[in-house]
Amino acid sequence: MDLQFTSEEEAFRLKVRDWLAENMPTSGLSDTREGREDKTWLARAKAWQRRLYEAGYVALAWPKEYGGQAMDPVRQSIVNDEMVRAKAPYNVGASGLGMLGPTLISWGSEEQKQRYLPKILTAEEIWCQGYSEPGAGSDLASLKTRAEVVGDEFVVNGQKVWTSGAQYADMMFCLVRTDPEAPKHRGISYILIDMHTPGITVRPLVQMTGDRGFNEVFFDNVRVPRKNLVAKLNEGWIVANATLFHERNMLGSASGSEQRFNRLLALAKSITRGGRPLTEDPVFRQRLVDLEIRVEAMRFHALRQLTDQIRGKNPGVEAMINKLVGTELNHDLATAAMEAMGDYSMLARDDEAALDHAYWPYEWMFSLGLVIGGGTSHIQKNIIAERGLKMPKSR
Amino acid sequence: MDFGLSEEQQQLKESARAFLTGECPTTFVRKVMASDDGYPRELYDHIAKLGWTGLVVPEKFGGAGLGMLDMAMVLEEGGYAAMPGPFMFSSMLAASALKLSGSDQLKSKWLTALAEGKAIGTVAIVESAGSIDARDINAIGSKGAAGWHLTGSKMFVPYANVADFIVVAAKHDSDIFLFVVDAKSPGVTISGLKNLDLTRRVSRLELKSAPAERLKGGKDLFGKLVDVAAIAVAADSLGGTERALEMAVDYSKVREQFGKPIGSFQALKHAAAEIVADLEPARAMIWYASYAQDTGAADASRVAAMAKARLCDIYSRSTDRAVLMHGGIGFTWEHDMHLWFKRARFNESYFGSPSFYRERVAILGAY
Numbered sequence: 089m090d091l092q093f094t095s096e097e098e099a100f101r102l103k104v105r106d107w108l109a110e111n112m113p114t115s116g117l118s119d120t121r122e123g124r125e126d127k128t129w130l131a132r133a134k135a136w137q138r139r140l141y142e143a144g145y146v147a148l149a150w151p152k153e154y155g156g157q158a159m160d161p162v163r164q165s166i167v168n169d170e171m172v173r174a175k176a177p178y179n180v181g182a183s184g185l186g187m188l189g190p191t192l193i194s195w196g197s198e199e200q201k202q203r204y205l206p207k208i209l210t211a212e213e214i215w216c217q218g219y220s221e222p223g224a225g226s227d228l229a230s231l232k233t234r235a236e237v238v239g240d241e242f243v244v245n246g247q248k249v250w251t252s253g254a255q256y257a258d259m260m261f262c263l264v265r266t267d268p269e270a271p272k273h274r275g276i277s278y279i280l281i282d283m284h285t286p287g288i289t290v291r292p293l294v295q296m297t298g299d300r301g302f303n304e305v306f307f308d309n310v311r312v313p314r315k316n317l318v319a320k321l322n323e324g325w326i327v328a329n330a331t332l333f334h335e336r337n338m339l340g341s342a343s344g345s346e347q348r349f350n351r352l353l354a355l356a357k358s359i360t361r362g363g364r365p366l367t368e369d370p371v372f373r374q375r376l377v378d379l380e381i382r383v384e385a386m387r388f389h390a391l392r393q394l395t396d397q398i399r400g401k402n403p404g405v406e407a408m409i410n411k412l413v414g415t416e417l418n419h420d421l422a423t424a425a426m427e428a429m430g431d432y433s434m435l436a437r438d439d440e441a442a443l444d445h446a447y448w449p450y451e452w453m454f455s456l457g458l459v460i461g462g463g464t465s466h467i468q469k470n471i472i473a474e475r476g477l478k479m480p481k482s483r
Numbered sequence: 484m485d486f487g488l489s490e491e492q493q494q495l496k497e498s499a500r501a502f503l504t505g506e507c508p509t510t511f512v513r514k515v516m517a518s519d520d521g522y523p524r525e526l527y528d529h530i531a532k533l534g535w536t537g538l539v540v541p542e543k544f545g546g547a548g549l550g551m552l553d554m555a556m557v558l559e560e561g562g563y564a565a566m567p568g569p570f571m572f573s574s575m576l577a578a579s580a581l582k583l584s585g586s587d588q589l590k591s592k593w594l595t596a597l598a599e600g601k602a603i604g605t606v607a608i609v610e611s612a613g614s615i616d617a618r619d620i621n622a623i624g625s626k627g628a629a630g631w632h633l634t635g636s637k638m639f640v641p642y643a644n645v646a647d648f649i650v651v652a653a654k655h656d657s658d659i660f661l662f663v664v665d666a667k668s669p670g671v672t673i674s675g676l677k678n679l680d681l682t683r684r685v686s687r688l689e690l691k692s693a694p695a696e697r698l699k700g701g702k703d704l705f706g707k708l709v710d711v712a713a714i715a716v717a718a719d720s721l722g723g724t725e726r727a728l729e730m731a732v733d734y735s736k737v738r739e740q741f742g743k744p745i746g747s748f749q750a751l752k753h754a755a756a757e758i759v760a761d762l763e764p765a766r767a768m769i770w771y772a773s774y775a776q777d778t779g780a781a782d783a784s785r786v787a788a789m790a791k792a793r794l795c796d797i798y799s800r801s802t803d804r805a806v807l808m809h810g811g812i813g814f815t816w817e818h819d820m821h822l823w824f825k826r827a828r829f830n831e832s833y834f835g836s837p838s839f840y841r842e843r844v845a846i847l848g849a850y
Binding site: 089090091092093097162353357367368373374376377378380381382384385386388389391392394395396398399405406408409412413466468469470472473474476477478479480481482 | 484485486487488489552728732735736743744746747748749751752753755756757759760763764765766767768770771774786789792793838841842844845848850
């Protein structure tokens with residue numbers, strides 16, 4: 089154990105901090121998911137990611153030939169820490185940066201890497217994920233969206249659902265069935281679809297938050313070039329799992345929890361109940377500390393995994409818990425904030441009397457969505473038990 | 484930036500696992516549980532030869548001069564094996580109190596013998612209130628012409644029945660001090676209490692003008708001892724949680740009901756997965772808490788308290804789950820599961836409950 093950063097790393101941290109202080113957008117983007125209904129939001133969000141990239145603070149560890157800097161993961165973690173500290177906006181291209189990019193780096197052809205990776209970094213192309221279908225949720229491998237090979241094209245027919253960002257995405261990484269006769273895991277392929285192709289219809293779904301964050305996507309004879317296949321035909325399941333691994337780590341990220349805890353603590357300090365701050369209420373105080381301990385444990389857990397990555401150790405069972413623990417912790421933090429607010433927790437976010445910029449009611453709902461998305465907690469527990477603990481499969 | 488164990492630490496942990504698997508299986512633990520004094524002398528001689536008893540004792544006094552993180556490796560494995568005996572109380576708690584504040588003369592008298600496995604030390608803090616809170620300490624230290632004397636009664640003192648010296652917390656001038664008492668001194672009476680967790684032994688200690696030597700430093704020293712104890716108990720709890728998980732998962736793979744191994748049922752998978760989800764981040768927390776002690780980090784006390792609260796919660800919850808995953812057999816005396824179930828309970832209360840430590844976290848964090 090040695091948690092000292094080198095003097096170069098410390099200097100780098102200060103440089104990032106100063107840059108963020110000068111360049112952070114002041115309006116509209118500051119709270120992670122607000123303002124997406126606003127038509128100018130997308131352009132502003134893309135401009136922010138591009139500025140961040142040009143400053144050298146996006147995907148630092150990616151290979152240089154695709155627009156990265158091939159830096160060690162410590163630099164990336166310093167940037168992440170500083171982004172959290174500065175409450176910097178979420179990257180609009182997160183699904184490309186956090187999910188597709190790392191998958192392509194491992195599984196994509198040279199041509200695919202050259203073609204797609206640089207535009208992920210600059211937010212020129214925004215990606216969405218075509219996984220779930222109406223009949224394929226937790227049992228993802230039963231998906232039915234069909235892609236037939238016709239000449240040097242796939243012809244895609246079917247439907248995806250819960251597709252976040254499909255309303256503004258340029259591209260989709262998509263799971264399709266290419267061999268309906270094969271056992272379900274062996275007839276799936278992983279393809280990249282241009283969302284502007286004729287035959288694609290995106291229909292918004294309204295989330296319980298009231299937002300139009302995710303969509304249904306329909307494919308009617310959509311033609312996709314054969315070269316958009318990632319890895320081999322009918323071998324998409326293993327690639328899909330690589331993406332899911334990256335997705336789960338992204339959703340369970342510890343730095344977001346730390347930021348939320350700090351906000352919860354400030355909220356509790358600001359609320360007076362029975363003549364004293366809520367932080368002095370012996371019961372609520374215990375609950376706050378318990379949450380802080382869980383947040384801290386996840387912060388250390390992330391540092392441990394960062395070190396394993398640097399040491400070149402393959403992730404084990406400890407990496408399978410990130411999504412389960414991180415997303416449930418975030419929901420618990422928001423639930424505690426709702427309780428702290430008392431009757432104010434009744435208010436919708438557009439009520440003027442809402443506390444703390446109406447952050448929590450939305451966060452409380454959205455965080456439960458992330459306990460579901462990317463594989464529910466129940467599915468995560470099956471994975472931990474079956475893959476991590478080698479308990480016998482029930483299916 | 485390196486957040487992980489060194490090769491030496493990994494080796495220490497692996498060798499401790501191998502040693503205890505051979506020398507301290509549950510058949511052995513049960514023999515010690517059934518013995519009068521609960522003290523496995525031969526095992527103790529053996530671990531002294533391995534250098535465990537003097538692991539954190541400075542080299543000058545015959546020890547290995549290693550740190551908390553190294554010790555945490557051995558304590559974790561002791562928890563995994565449910566190793567009985569005074570090792571933690573003597574070689575971590577009593578040794579740390581002396582190391583932190585003893586005079587050279589006290590150190591050469593006790594630390595050297597302790598490191599060699601020739602003397603056992605323990606610590607006596609808690610009294611009839613059953614609480615680690617310094618405000619519940621009523622024993623009195625007074626200074627006379629012949630030096631310090633202690634009067635009062637202490638409860639739940641681990642292995643006082645086999646101890647050679649005892650580190651006792653007592654009041655003087657409205658501060659709390661730690662004193663060292665020779666267990667064979669006049670005015671010292673020790674009587675055993677019947678413990679639920681038979682891998683541990685605790686006693687009542689009566690002090691009537693017992694001669695003592697005072698360690699330097701009042702409440703600060705007491706606070707440091709709390710930190711050390713918190714991490715030690717947390718490390719033992721980590722190992723115990725691992726063992727409970729392993730036993731429950733192994734059993735679920737062989738026990739069949741409804742024509743299948745019970746481990747194929749999601750109810751059991753989810754219980755096991757929840758233990759893993761608790762355990763792994765808590766492991767990282769112990770590493771950091773130990774490192775913070777070793778390096779004197781500003782948040783060392785706070786994160787030690789976090790580790791104690793978290794690990795003891797997890798250990799109790801996990802052993803509950805593990806017993807349940809075993810079904811009826813897990814409720815029997817014959818099955819080993821209850822060794823860890825009860826040890827979790829001991830760890831949870833020893834040196835302060837999770838809620839005590841959460842309050843400590845709040846105070847130290849200026850909530």
